Amino acid sequence: MRRFCLGYLALLLAVLLLPALPFLVDRQTLPSFASNPAPAAPESVVVNGEEQTLTEALTGTLAACVSEGMEPEALHAFAVLLHSDFASREAENRPFSEELSYLSPAQRKNRFSAAFCAQLEEAAILAASEQLCIDGVAIPALFHAISNGHTESPEELFQTDIPGYSSVSSEGDSFAEGYRESITYTKAELSALLTEDFPNADCSGDPASWILLTARTPAGYVKSAEIGGVSVTGMQLREALHLKSSDLSLEWSEDQCTITTLGQGHGVGFSLAGADYFAAQGQNYAQILAHYFPDCTLEAV
Helix, strand or coil: CCCCEECCCCCCCHHHCECCECCCCCCCCCCCCCCCCCCCCCCEEEECCEEEEHHHHHHHHHHCCCCCCCCHHHHHHHHHHHHHHHHHHHHHCCCCCCCCCCCCHHHHHHHCCHHHHHHHHHHHHHHCCEEEEECCEECCCCEECECCCECECHHHHHCCCCCCCCCCECHHHHHCCCCEEEEEEEHHHHHHHHHHHCCCCCCCCCHHHCEEEEEECCCCCEEEEEECCEEEEHHHHHHHCCCCCCCEEEEEECCEEEEEEECECCCECEEHHHHHHHHHCCCCHHHHHHHHCCCCEEEEC
16 A cells, blocks of 8 residues: 655745635745656555545645635646645655645634535545646646736746646636735835845835836746846745735835735646636636646546
């Protein structure tokens, strides 16, 4: 019996938490991609030192990343992606503790209604028989809360290609709670944040010249910027200013800078809000996955 290790870790980037999605992964590390076909579905998974069935492991992982009320077909689609990630991790010998979280049955009972717990379990059962693959190889899972209306290409974020991933439209995200948010910093606050992460930045003179957005990706996210003469990536700027997205704009008023962002998360891969929107419009799980991963196929395991 194959055994897997899936640790219970806090999800990355707590600054990205949003009211409608209390738990999410904004995964920023770059997974490798297996060159050999993924193995058959695991028979068991070790979670926090305890052996669980595949469906229980999928249910608990799914529960840690979604909120009550997510559409069943969106849950099903997301669960298939997570199952694919399980297989991808085994093929890559990548530990399950990396950037994954898990809610036990007791934790799910305390967090969700009985009806939604049943929906989570049903999605996991359905997903346990399929994986999302490209050329017979299960893909790793990259996902985020809300895109800016288009998902980001991994080549733009990671400077390398990940098979199965590309930039696609995700128009339903603009209706999600938290899609557009603003934060205001004083001149002193902004200078402190910028020089903390970029100590060589010159934050003197006109504050409107401290941050210059120099390039955007085709999907609209900031690709590069200059901070007081220091060249940085959009992701580095986002992290330095504790922003929820790298699709950002700035507006100065007197000694304050208001930064408005669109979306929540890095924008690569599966959009939880976008998938939920598509499901609410009547699309099934296979159609949702085909939209976000047009080069991939569903394969039975």
